[in-house]
Every structure is written in C-alpha cells, then in structure tokens.
Amino acid sequence: MDFSEHFLHFIWQFRLLNSAKLYCEDGEELQVLHPGSLNKHAGPDFSGAKLVIDGIKWVGDVEIHLKSSDWLAHGHQNDQAYNSVVLHVVYQHDSPIYRTNGSLVPVLVLKNLFSDHLLSNYTELIAHVNPFPCQKHIADVDRLIVDTFLSRIMIERFEQKSEEVFQKLSNNRGDWEQTFYYFLARNFGFKVNAVPFELMADALPWPIFSKHKDNALQITALIFGQAGLLEQPFLDVYPTQLQNEYLFLKKKYGLIPVDPVLWKFLRMRPQNFPTVRLAQFAALILKTNHLFSKILEAGSVKEVRLLFNHLPVNEYWKTHYHFNKSTRQVVVQPGTQSIDNIIINTICLFLFSYGKYTDQPELMDRALDFLENIPAERNAIVNQYVSAGLKVDRAFTSQAILQLNKCYCSQKKCLNCAIGIKILKK
Structure with missing residues (x-):
C-alpha cells in the first residue's frame, strides 16, 4: 500500500x-x-x-x-x-x-x-517534490476553482496571522499602539533582520517615545542605542551626539540594548542595511503621531503610502551606510516596493485583525481590498507558480500563493486542497 x-x-x-x-x-x-x-x-x-x-x-x-x-x-x-x-x-x-x-x-x-487512475494521480502528486506537487497540472485547472481556493486560503492566512497579533496584544495588556509598533518594527527588518528589530522593539517600550516625540535626536538615539549600535567610539559629530543622548536616556529608563552581533549586513544592498532601516524607522516615528489611528482612517493604498513618504531621515545617512564610514550620496527614503511590503505584511494584517477583534467587518474587507490594489510580490516561491502558468498580478494572489505553498504544497496536503482534488479526479 x-x-x-x-x-x-x-x-x-x-x-x-x-x-x-x-x-x-x-x-x-x-x-x-x-x-x-x-x-x-x-x-x-x-x-x-x-x-x-x-x-x-x-x-x-x-x-x-x-x-x-x-x-x-x-x-x-x-x-x-x-x-x-x-x-x-x-x-x-x-x-x-x-x-x-x-x-x-x-x-x-x-x-x-x-479506479486505478485515482491512485496513480495521487502517487504522481505526492511523489513530486520540486518545485511543488502539481506544477505540471495547475495551469490546466479551471481558473475559477484556483481563484476560489486562493481566496479562501487568503482569509485563512489572515486568520492564522491574527492569532499571533492577539497573543502579542494580550501580552501588551490590550495596547494596540504598542502591538502595532512591535509588528511594524519587525517588518522594517524584513526577513534578514526581523529578529533584532523585534528584540529592539521589545526592549524599547512605546510609551517612552511619547515623552520624547518632538526631539529627533533623542528618538533616534533611543532606537540606535537599543539596537546596540552606539556601543563604540565615534569620529563623526552626529553619532557622538546620539551616543551622549543615549547614555543619559539609558540610565534614566534602565534600558538594556540588544546584542549588536545580531544585525546582518552581509550579502545585502547598502540601502537595505539595518542602519538605514533603523534611521527610516526613527524618522517614521518622528513624522507620524498616532500612526495606528491614521492607518485605521486611511481609505486607500495611496493614503497609506503617503504616510511613509518624505520621512525626515537625518542628512547624515545621505552619505553614510555605517557610522564613521562615508560614501557617495545615496537615496535614504524607502522605495515603493519596501513601502508596499510593509502595507502587505503589517498594515493589511492589522486592519484585518483589528476589524475582527472589534467586530468591524468593513476593516477586514478593506485589508483585502488593499491587497487587490497592490502589485504582486516577486520572490522565489511566487515565481515558481508563475513559471507553472499561474497569472499572479496582485498582492492578494501572491500572498495566497505563499499560504498555499507553506500550508499545502510543501506539506503535500493535496487532499486538503481544492486544486489538488480537481487534479486527482481528472
């Protein structure tokens, strides 16, 4: 058998x-x-x-x-x-x-x-490993069946991710601002530096920012200091100022920074270096009061993108990727793809989660609508399905494909998948 x-x-x-x-x-x-x-x-x-x-x-x-x-x-x-x-x-x-x-x-x-063909179809699917079981057949499945199942598992993806939001919310005693700040910070680290960004956010409670909201030097010092990146001698004036401010604030609040060795710089484009991301994150906090409330009020993707445009990133980072190391002038504003990544992975998730938590289905619908109005992500996983013949042009579809791959294809749960079932019955 x-x-x-x-x-x-x-x-x-x-x-x-x-x-x-x-x-x-x-x-x-x-x-x-x-x-x-x-x-x-x-x-x-x-x-x-x-x-x-x-x-x-x-x-x-x-x-x-x-x-x-x-x-x-x-x-x-x-x-x-x-x-x-x-x-x-x-x-x-x-x-x-x-x-x-x-x-x-x-x-x-x-x-x-x-019938024998059911078993042979099943055996072929389950035995197929790369890139995913139904790679040879998925393009032949009725698009309505594919789209319907992708829509279902897109909701499933949000439902699963919402549980993590609710757990963090519980740990934060129901504070949505603090919880949103934590997930936003993690997203700023993208995949490579998500963990040190998380640790930095946990080590720097959101209420501290409210006491220094109008002081750019102090906000930036808190972020870089808690990131563990101000624990070295500096030659330049700006990082020295940050260091002096941080030493005062560190003592005042009893802060403990994260280990700087956690930050990864290798095999990354300089504009994605954690130093630049931290500077952008500090600028976003400085620019936007009550960011979570503004997210809930935003009626379109365009409105949300505006919140991340023209961030007041310090001039120092226009000629530096590292402290003490100057370079040619660079762009320090987050690009459209980076902003859309944050909207997809944090903004939409929180619209859905908050809508579910407060019984406001219109917010949940808005999260899905935002995904329909953002171009699809392009990564190794999504590209496999595109190469197999699927049309993927919206973030709604690319996110659903990530869920499909993670929870069905990679686990060979073809019998729990409407696409797999259709292929098996053929």
Missing part, C-alpha cells in the same frame, strides 16, 4: 467508488446517504454520517484505516469516543473490531472499489 489514510479519506469523502452497490464484509448491503463531515480534531475521522446498513438507517461516525487492525494499534478499543462509529472503512480487512460494549463494528473494504 503505497498511500496513506488521507487517500482513503479522499475516496470516502467524495464517494469515488466504482460500484453502485456496496456490501459490508459480512454481506450486509450498504447505502451511503451522506459520508459525514471530515473531523480534523481528536476522535473518529468522519462525524454525522448517514448510512443504511441491511435496511436499517444509522447516523453516527465513520473511522478509516489502512488495515482493520490499526484500530487496535491506535488504542481505539479503549476509547469511549469510538463507540459512536457505525462503519469501519478500510483498505484491507485483517481483524474483526468490537466496540467497548462488545458489539461488532461493520466493515467496508475499499480494495478494488476505486
């Missing part, structure tokens, strides 16, 4: 049996009025099945195994929850199974009851 129980779940759930008349192992005629609902939690595999066995109607659960003896191997004979099983569906019957009250559980054997 070169397949898993999940394949049998697929056969049972979609009634892909090649016989109009079914019989249990002991000869009772079986009619499947409804296969039941797939149970993803503890207990029998399908709940609420409606069956007619030997003329008697049953409503209950269905358990599925490769072999009947797996019931015993899994310890179901000692579990009261399995007394509700009205049918045991197996590929191979090798042992009679009894409920805890001693009654025999009827058995349906699936061997020879489904």
Whole structure:
C-alpha cells in the first residue's frame, strides 16, 4: 500500500467508488446517504454520517484505516469516543473490531472499489517534490476553482496571522499602539533582520517615545542605542551626539540594548542595511503621531503610502551606510516596493485583525481590498507558480500563493486542497 489514510479519506469523502452497490464484509448491503463531515480534531475521522446498513438507517461516525487492525494499534478499543462509529472503512480487512460494549463494528473494504487512475494521480502528486506537487497540472485547472481556493486560503492566512497579533496584544495588556509598533518594527527588518528589530522593539517600550516625540535626536538615539549600535567610539559629530543622548536616556529608563552581533549586513544592498532601516524607522516615528489611528482612517493604498513618504531621515545617512564610514550620496527614503511590503505584511494584517477583534467587518474587507490594489510580490516561491502558468498580478494572489505553498504544497496536503482534488479526479 503505497498511500496513506488521507487517500482513503479522499475516496470516502467524495464517494469515488466504482460500484453502485456496496456490501459490508459480512454481506450486509450498504447505502451511503451522506459520508459525514471530515473531523480534523481528536476522535473518529468522519462525524454525522448517514448510512443504511441491511435496511436499517444509522447516523453516527465513520473511522478509516489502512488495515482493520490499526484500530487496535491506535488504542481505539479503549476509547469511549469510538463507540459512536457505525462503519469501519478500510483498505484491507485483517481483524474483526468490537466496540467497548462488545458489539461488532461493520466493515467496508475499499480494495478494488476505486479506479486505478485515482491512485496513480495521487502517487504522481505526492511523489513530486520540486518545485511543488502539481506544477505540471495547475495551469490546466479551471481558473475559477484556483481563484476560489486562493481566496479562501487568503482569509485563512489572515486568520492564522491574527492569532499571533492577539497573543502579542494580550501580552501588551490590550495596547494596540504598542502591538502595532512591535509588528511594524519587525517588518522594517524584513526577513534578514526581523529578529533584532523585534528584540529592539521589545526592549524599547512605546510609551517612552511619547515623552520624547518632538526631539529627533533623542528618538533616534533611543532606537540606535537599543539596537546596540552606539556601543563604540565615534569620529563623526552626529553619532557622538546620539551616543551622549543615549547614555543619559539609558540610565534614566534602565534600558538594556540588544546584542549588536545580531544585525546582518552581509550579502545585502547598502540601502537595505539595518542602519538605514533603523534611521527610516526613527524618522517614521518622528513624522507620524498616532500612526495606528491614521492607518485605521486611511481609505486607500495611496493614503497609506503617503504616510511613509518624505520621512525626515537625518542628512547624515545621505552619505553614510555605517557610522564613521562615508560614501557617495545615496537615496535614504524607502522605495515603493519596501513601502508596499510593509502595507502587505503589517498594515493589511492589522486592519484585518483589528476589524475582527472589534467586530468591524468593513476593516477586514478593506485589508483585502488593499491587497487587490497592490502589485504582486516577486520572490522565489511566487515565481515558481508563475513559471507553472499561474497569472499572479496582485498582492492578494501572491500572498495566497505563499499560504498555499507553506500550508499545502510543501506539506503535500493535496487532499486538503481544492486544486489538488480537481487534479486527482481528472
């Protein structure tokens, strides 16, 4: 048996049996009025099945195994929850199974009851590794099926990410500003420096900023100081000023900086260096009062982008990527792609999360609408699906593809995917 129980779940759930008349192992005629609902939690595999066995109607659960003896191997004979099983569906019957009250559980054997092409399609999908299982077939699937499933898992992606937001919100005692600041900081680090940005944000509580909001030198000193980047001798005037301010504020608030070795500079374009990102982050805090409130009020992507334009980044960074090392003049404002990345990964997430938390569905809809009005991301994962024939032009689709790849393709959960199911049935 070169397949898993999940394949049998697929056969049972979609009634892909090649016989109009079914019989249990002991000869009772079986009619499947409804296969039941797939149970993803503890207990029998399908709940609420409606069956007619030997003329008697049953409503209950269905358990599925490769072999009947797996019931015993899994310890179901000692579990009261399995007394509700009205049918045991197996590929191979090798042992009679009894409920805890001693009654025999009827058995349906699936061997020879489904078409060979289902198994060959399944085997081909599951055996395929790179770049993703259905790479050769996805372009042939009806676009409506693809788009419908991508829309569903886009919501799923936000739902999952919202749980992380709510957990951080709980840790912050319901403070949305502090929570938003933390996720925004993490996003400014992008993937490479997300962790040190997170640590810096945790080590520098948001309320401290409110006490120094009108002082650019102090705000910047707090950020670079807590990033651990002011713990060295300086030759230039500006970093020396930052260092002096930070030493005072560090003592005043009892601050502990993060370890500077965490910051990564290698194999990055200079405009993405963490020093430049930190300077931009400080400038954003200086420019925007009540940023989270303004995000909630913004009615379009254009309005949000304006909040990140013309940041008051200190002139020092126009000729420096590092402290004490000058370079030719460079652009220090975040580019459109960087801003859109923040809108996609932080702004839209918080619109959705806050809308869900406060029961404001219009904010959740706005988050999805924003994604529809931002160009698609281009990265190694998305490009694989584009190369396979999918049209990906909006961030809504590229984000859904990231979810598809992470939670379905990379885990080979083709039987939980509407696209995979369509290919398997072909």
